Amino acid sequence: SSELTQDPAVSVALGQTVRITCQGDSLRSYYASWYQQKPGQAPVLVIYGKNNRPSGIPDRFSGSSSGNTASLTITGAQAEDEADYYCNSRDSSGNRVVFGGGTKLTVL
Amino acid sequence: EVQLVESGGGLVQPGGSLRLSCAASGFTFSSYEMNWVRQAPGKGLEWVSYISSSGSTIYYADSVKGRFTISRDNAKNSLYLQMNSLRAEDTAVYYCARENYDILGYYYYMDVWGKGTTVTVSS
Numbered sequence: 471s472s473e474l475t476q477d478p479a480v481s482v483a484l485g486q487t488v489r490i491t492c493q494g495d496s497l498r499s500y501y502a503s504w505y506q507q508k509p510g511q512a513p514v515l516v517i518y519g520k521n522n523r524p525s526g527i528p529d530r531f532s533g534s535s536s537g538n539t540a541s542l543t544i545t546g547a548q549a550e551d552e553a554d555y556y557c558n559s560r561d562s563s564g565n566r567v568v569f570g571g572g573t574k575l576t577v578l
Numbered sequence: 579e580v581q582l583v584e585s586g587g588g589l590v591q592p593g594g595s596l597r598l599s600c601a602a603s604g605f606t607f608s609s610y611e612m613n614w615v616r617q618a619p620g621k622g623l624e625w626v627s628y629i630s631s632s633g634s635t636i637y638y639a640d641s642v643k644g645r646f647t648i649s650r651d652n653a654k655n656s657l658y659l660q661m662n663s664l665r666a667e668d669t670a671v672y673y674c675a676r677e678n679y680d681i682l683g684y685y686y687y688m689d690v691w692g693k694g695t696t697v698t699v700s701s
Binding site for chain 2: 500501502503505507512513514515518519520524554556558559564565566567569
């Protein structure tokens with residue numbers, strides 16, 4: 471079982487805003503990173519740290535954190551954002567890496 | 579171009595062994611920590627193992643500890659995963675991923691991923 475908890479599925483209307491959350495005790499010590507994975511493809515980093523986007527990631531993706539909860543927000547969701555999203559951080563000991571169970575985002 | 583290319587996957591019987599490789603290019607491999615992450619069919623991402631840039635620090639998931647061994651050869655820009663005593667539940671796509679981090683230790687992230695290599699454990 472994951473030490474980071476995500477909702478299994480979320481949906482959003484095209485062009486609307488959606489927030490995907492990730493909860494876990496380790497998030498009180500570490501910022502989460504977020505990955506997008508489309509079917510048959512490797513994961514792609516979309517957000518890391520407090521709210522950093524790698525080069526090439528659209529600015530509609532943003533991240534935030536409060537207490538034991540990290541959030542990934544997509545402002546103005548596009549059809550191409552439909553994918554699985556995973557959060558990740560070190561565990562509370564710092565000696566293991568943990569992933570959330572993933573959230574399947576559907577863009578309606 | 580920064581790139582990671584995994585190889586070595588295949589079909590193996592339960593109890594068997596397999597060695598995965600990950601070839602790095604386009605960056606100074608010896609400066610980066612590396613991870614193996616796997617994904618069973620239809621399931622989420624599962625971290626498998628971590629190795630520091632020098633190879634001196636290694637971590638494993640409980641599910642593979644004692645059976646898998648991570649290693650690296652910085653002279654060959656390569657990462658390895660020796661998998662022994664394989665089980666059906668080890669069936670997955672195995673990704674190698676480069677780790678980056680904040681110097682203060684507030685966050686870690688995997689910024690470069692390979693396309694993965696498939697391991698199937700079945701009789």
